[in-house]
Amino acid sequence: MENLDFNVQYSGITEINDVISALDKMKEELSDSLKKQWKIEEARKSQISALAHDIKTPLTIIKGNSELLNELDLTEAQKEFNDSILKESGNIEFYIKLLIDINKSQQSQSIVKESINSYEFINDIIKQGEFLCLNKNVKFASDVKEVSETFNGDISCVKRAVMNVLSNAVQYTPKRGRILFSVYNDDKYMHFIIEDSGRGFSKEELTMATEEFYQGDKSRNSRDHYGMGLYIAQTFVNKHGGIINLSNSEYLGGARVELTILK
Structure with a gap:
């Protein structure tokens, strides 16, 4: 709770007071250090x-x-070098975004809740999901049950949590x-569930995948994977009084992630 500025209560027993006094001194030193x-x-x-x-x-x-430079009449070798510059610039952008996401997810300030229109929020996620899948030739489907018209939450945090998992x-x-x-x-609660037809979670990943920087079996992960997606999502979900449940999808055979947040 980051709060060590409290007063201890002494009893009427000398031996107990001696112990309490020693613990009080430890508390003060711990407070200064922390x-x-x-x-x-x-x-x-x-x-x-x-x-x-x-x-x-x-x-x-x-x-x-x-x-x-790409608009100029470059030789084949020059174009190759220039494309490499653009590609690595994109990698740097990814690293910067990762640093910013890590910092934001670790900040302790309170979230700012507001009334969120459920259908507008869900439709926005669906559009972004369809776009992401289109780039990789993956079929995207949605199954939206009848939900309440609004729910309370920090729209930026909830969106980032869902999009990280997606x-x-x-x-x-x-x-x-x-x-x-x-x-x-x-x-x-509001329940957001993402299922895929990938390889699914291993037994270890089911318990460790939300840990910061956890990468699992590196032979099966891309070099752009830094074990932050689920960690960041869990951080934002926890701030909404919710939880993340990891399992393997019986329907699609891959991973299944359920984000549950207080309405």
Whole structure:
């Protein structure tokens, strides 16, 4: 809770008071140590965030100049080198986004809840899901049950949580595979479910896949996988008083991720 500024209560028994006094001194020393640690940690996050944003400016210039070069009459070798610059610039953009996502997911500030139109939110997710799948020739389907007109939440956080899971599903689904996005609610919770026809979760992944930087079997992961998608999604879902459940889909045979958040 990051709160060690409380007063201990002493009893009328000397021996117990001696123990309480010793624990109180430990508490004070721990408080001083942790406050320094928290301050350093916040400064580190601020520096990383500032650096990530600062890198965007020179990167934009590099990409812009490289795109202009592509409009010239380049030799085959020059075009190959220039395409490599553009490709690696895209990789740097990915790393920057990853740094920003890590920082945001670790920030301790409260989420800002508002009334979210359920159908507008769901339709937005479906459109983005269809676009992601189109690029990889994956069939996208949705199954939206009758849901309440609105639900409460931080729209940015909920969207990022769902899209992180959906992006993961697209990454692990082979070409001409299938993804199913389902939504329903009960009296208390909204349920967002993403299923795919990929290889599914291993036994270890079912318990570890939401851990920060967990990468599982590296021989089956792409080099762009950093074990952050499910971790970030879980962080945002937890802030909404919800949970993430991992399983394997009986319907499509691959992974199944259910995000449950308080309405």
